[in-house]
Amino acid sequence: MAQQKTSMPVIKQVNIKADTTSIVSFGAKGDGVSMNTESINKAIAAVSQKGGGVVLIPGGLWLTGPIELKSNVNLHLKRDALLQFTDDFNQYKLVEGNWEGQPAWRNQSPISGTDLQNIAITGSGIIDGNGGAWRMVKRDKLTESQWKKLTTSGGLVSEDGKMWYPSEKTFKGSKTKNAGVVAAGQSAADLQSIKDFLRPNLLVLTNCKQILLEGVTFQNSPAWNLHPLLCEDLTLRNLQVKNPWFAQNGDGVDVESCKNVLIEGSTFDVGDDGICIKSGRDEAGRKRGKPTENVIIRNNVVYHAHGGFVVGSEMSGGAKNIWVYDCSFIGTDIGIRFKTTRGRGGVVEDIYINNINMIDIPGEAILFDMYYAAVDPIVLAGEKREAIKTVVVPVTEATPQFKNIYIKDVVANGAEKAIFVRGLPEMNIKDIYLENVTIQAKKGVEIIEGTGIYLKNVNVITDDTNPVVKIQNGNNINFNGFKYKDGSALLFDITGEKTKAVKVSGTNVSQAKKQSNIGTEVAKKALEISK
Template sequence: MKQIVSAILAIPLLISTFQAGAQNKKAYSFDNLPVIAKTFFKKDTINILKYGAKNDGITLNTKSINQAITDCNKRGGGVVVIPEGLWLTGPIELKSNVNLHLKKNALLQFTKDMDQYPLVEGNWEGLPQMRNQSPIWASNQQNIAITGYGIVDGGGEAWRMVKKDKLTESQWKSLLASGGVVGEDNKSWYPSAKSLKGAKMKNAGVITKDKDAAFYAEIKDFLRPNLLVLNRCKRVLLEGVTFQNSPAWNLHPLMSEDITIRNVYAKNPWYAQNGDGLDIESCKNVLVEGSTFDVGDDGICIKSGRDAEGRKRAMPTENVVIRHSTVYHAHGGFVIGSEMSGGAKNIFISDCTFIGTDIGLRFKTTRGRGGVVENIYARNINMKDIPGEAILFDMYYAAVDPVPLTGEKRETPKVELLPVTEETPVFRKFYISNVVCDGAAKAVFIRGLPEMSISDIFLDNLTIKAKEGLDIQEAKNISLSNVHLDIKNAKPLIYIQNGSSVTLSNISYTNAELLFRINGAKNSNIKLTGTATSKAAVKTEFGHGAQADVLEIK
């Protein structure tokens, strides 16, 4: 009998109701949920003090901690204890059957001495790349954990570039006084000349035959590591610990299975470039619950590789349950993409709160990615003070922050019809219900490609207060039902461009200068029912080839 005991998570059946087109309401359920194999550890305990570790904040404890983990692994596993205190260390390698346990008031501080992090072949933003060794890492291990009550600090300020526009004047002056170098635009600070040199290159870390060890050494500081990388591991538990101040992404399970993340706190400065909280990439069977994220980029993110490399890997992220979690500052509260070329499916998020995230539910991709994202379920989501969209689907992701900085100008993507190829991404079968948002720039934004409409989006029971209303472009089989909109700038309340089979039922609103603006020659079968159109000063406006008969109001 295997040492690892598998157990089926007791996840309650959750039922959401949506209405599609003119069909009767159909029940969709949170079914086919994953079976998560749990971790199990021997009670044997090893204290790093027995290996000469010192909590003076000066002694480098890399060897002591790693030797304790290695010995624990050789003995068949158990618990390696990090006691109370400040423990300075270099990279730590997790090994099978070992639970690294941080006691209360334990601070595992990773050194800012970059020489302690060797260059290794890794993965960054969905592509094989040369990176500095991650502070905590494991590869091809089974039954591993980091648990307890302490803090893991990645020393990220030694690695990250910083944008001037994200700091106050006094913070910027203090940063300049600390050393480092400023970019040619005088708006970006880099911790070293090597970091700046790498930033000037395109795909600097991508592994190619023409790059040798000397090349990577010249830009080493630019190749920032993710704080925690678990590569091709099985049966993983992260519980109770605070992971903060990551050089790049914070938590990154990659091509791993059976992962439980419970009651963790992922924390980064809001200006932390690429400072994601959790990136679940090409993983299978994942539970995230009771956790908090307050970071500099996306909060909870689903990925599966980038472009041709992701399609070649062909490992979707699938069977993921996210529940009872909170996201504060982040580019997106819950996010899929944009590196999703291997696909994503069977994702269930429920009972979560987003406060101050740039976007609430954020689904992003772009041409070149390919991949299919489908069967995504979200329910019981609360949002407050969202600077961007409450709910966003966008197939024109441009690799920029979702909310422009003051004075930043952006051009609208050029709309052109291109052939459908393996590089064309697909977004379909999203089911979202029971969303309340108190404050957003836009309520709902759905934007597909002319050659590949976003399709089968079902939104039910939404209450959203925002500056702008519903914006639906290049989409088909879209259903919004039981939606209440409190919109400040309802000119129009509902905008549709080249929408097909768009059904809106029971839409209530406080006021509207213009109810509908419909543009484009490819609109068809747009229906509105159960809505008091008389509250709008003007009901409809058609343009750019749209005909009045595409809209039916009952």
């Protein structure tokens, strides 16, 4: 295993006064009926203006509209405090923000802060985004009784009967190309007819420094749960982050173009990616030019999600110096997931992952894919998808790169496929190191357009053993101490005229009924086996 190139970062922590002010002293009522937007925001502003301190949300059901954080304030929720955001969309004004890596108009986030310093949300209470009022829902993701209950509650159903929309504005927005993307001369008034479609993320912090989110439950977000953007010195500790599994864009946390980040001791159970690294999309992300870097992710558990630990697909500003360790992924669609596509650009490099446990992964345990198509990772019943058509295009600044990624000490029990690597013909995925990995899966290893892929002490126990390993246009693919199921039908299936230097050592190739199947277009010496 190659050594890491940089040392782990030190994340600066908040330092906020213990002086405490209750929102009740500003007229707030926890009766589930009174609207507390003004009281909470006044409390936050007053505490910030006097030099900072704690704004206390005591026990009760606190109904509110959007809350704006201020510097030097810790918003603290008692255990029996439930802060719920209203489903009255009129309380949320349209603002210029960011959506999936691009400047975009969105409804104001339930909780937001911009250009702040030394801020926190702590305690053991619950923050609920009332996301069910905002989200459209796919028919295929609900039971018959759930679907009936939803469709009789209001809203409208698409002509094909496959999607429910909460309102006409949501439906119209779904049919509008580039809905909400900021355009010259556009104002909020121009978007009123699709306003409901422009769902906010539950918590958005932009260009803030020294942030602590600790102990709180964030749940039921309209779109993403937690979205720190262009932030520095961010700590997420002992959080519960939850969404229904069918929640559209219901990501757990999306760390975008941030520096010095610690995510630890937290649990995610969401509707899209769990812990996700981003840095802007396409030209807008490249122009911003801010990678997500110096990140530590440790001692976390991810239950349902499209991926446990994820990079991309909006990674146009790059990602580097990221450590992920001592985590468990349970039932995530994909375990460790790297995704991008042509047009993104950006370089993802120097990622160190170790001590990961996974069970019941419906898709790939470990995946690198440069053909991301913005669809669910698991094909739904009856859904048809076209096969990837391989074409070579010129390398430009819009060509993404994955390289120098180190994955060690991984155990996965139950996956559709153990390891999948698919690069671009013009830009292979490069220098991936896998060591001490044991995966029980239906299918084994597939490497397409990969260069410098190293598998040391990797054990794949597969149901489908024909083949165990499939390589197409791979270069410098190394198997050292590779283990597989005794009696497998075919060990290596090697195709692609660019395939060369597939090196196998320390491996008992005689356990397979057939050692290799090599395509006629492959050079005769492409497969090299040594003791």
